[in-house]
Amino acid sequence: MVPLSWYLVLAALLFSIGIYGVLARANAIGILMALELMLNAVILNLVAFWRYRGPTQVSGQMFAIIVFAVAAAEAAVGLALIISIYRRRGTVVAEEVSLLKW
Amino acid sequence: MSAQQIVFLVTAGVTVISAALVVTVRNLIHAGLWLVMTLAAVAAIYVQLEADFLAVVQVILYIGAIAILIIFSVMLTRRVMADTGPQRIPQWPLAAVVALVVFGGLAYLLVQVPWPLAPDVDVSDTVLALGEAFVDPDRFVIPFEVATILLLVALVGSISLALPERESD
Numbered sequence: 001m002v003p004l005s006w007y008l009v010l011a012a013l014l015f016s017i018g019i020y021g022v023l024a025r026a027n028a029i030g031i032l033m034a035l036e037l038m039l040n041a042v043i044l045n046l047v048a049f050w051r052y053r054g055p056t057q058v059s060g061q062m063f064a065i066i067v068f069a070v071a072a073a074e075a076a077v078g079l080a081l082i083i084s085i086y087r088r089r090g091t092v093v094a095e096e097v098s099l100l101k102w
Numbered sequence: 103m104s105a106q107q108i109v110f111l112v113t114a115g116v117t118v119i120s121a122a123l124v125v126t127v128r129n130l131i132h133a134g135l136w137l138v139m140t141l142a143a144v145a146a147i148y149v150q151l152e153a154d155f156l157a158v159v160q161v162i163l164y165i166g167a168i169a170i171l172i173i174f175s176v177m178l179t180r181r182v183m184a185d186t187g188p189q190r191i192p193q194w195p196l197a198a199v200v201a202l203v204v205f206g207g208l209a210y211l212l213v214q215v216p217w218p219l220a221p222d223v224d225v226s227d228t229v230l231a232l233g234e235a236f237v238d239p240d241r242f243v244i245p246f247e248v249a250t251i252l253l254l255v256a257l258v259g260s261i262s263l264a265l266p267e268r269e270s271d
């Protein structure tokens with residue numbers, strides 16, 4: 001059987017790639033894509049822990065399903081915000097939307 | 103090395119390579135398509151973890167809804183996508199350093215901890231247990247209802263955000 005640590009290292013790698021994308025992407029939609037990678041890494045961790053530490057209980061999978069629902073809500077609201085910003089300011093570059101920056 | 107481990111390494115390799123392409127390719131449409139590839143590979147890993155319901159949800163919800171929504175948004179903001187400007191900020195090496203440090207810390211911590219493992223059991227019938235737990239008042243009916251309200255609020259909120267401004271405003 002595959003050791004638990006392999007899944008954890010894969011999830012950590014996916015999460016770090018997501019962090020790089022969130023920090024380095026100029027386009028706000030690119031940032032959202034990287035955010036989805038990070039959420040996927042977290043869900044992967046939850047499922048791996050469910051399988052190896054509590055396969056007889058459903059709580060691990062339940063937690064993952066709730067994270068799925070939150071991810072769907074996050075994607076919908078985030079993309080609506082980006083579309084709205086694009087309509088008002090004609091840009092989706094995160095650097096150019098800095099009105100609230102001190 | 104067993105067959106299971108080889109299959110895991112292949113799917114993990116596909117996941118990591120396509121995820122790296124998601125955050126590095128210039129064309130955002132291509133990045134969206136690589137995101138679909140990454141999500142499909144993660145679904146394959148859920149299958150290997152015997153979380154069959156989650157694998158199906160991953161395909162339907164992530165690939166079928168979220169990734170398509172993202173690709174639609176890229177197309178709706180097309181003028182910017184076709185821009186020849188830089189797709190990453192000038193400080194990207196710093197971002198790479200942060201990501202490497204986070205990966206090093208996480209991997210070191212997660213591998214080092216001796217996780218107590220449960221005895222291996224057969225988990226073939228998770229869908230029935232999940233369905234029962236969702237509607238059981240003593241277990242997960244409240245989180246389930248909260249999730250539905252969250253989705254409804256997100257639905258109404260994203261519609262009102264994305265609506266064009268009215269003349270009278």
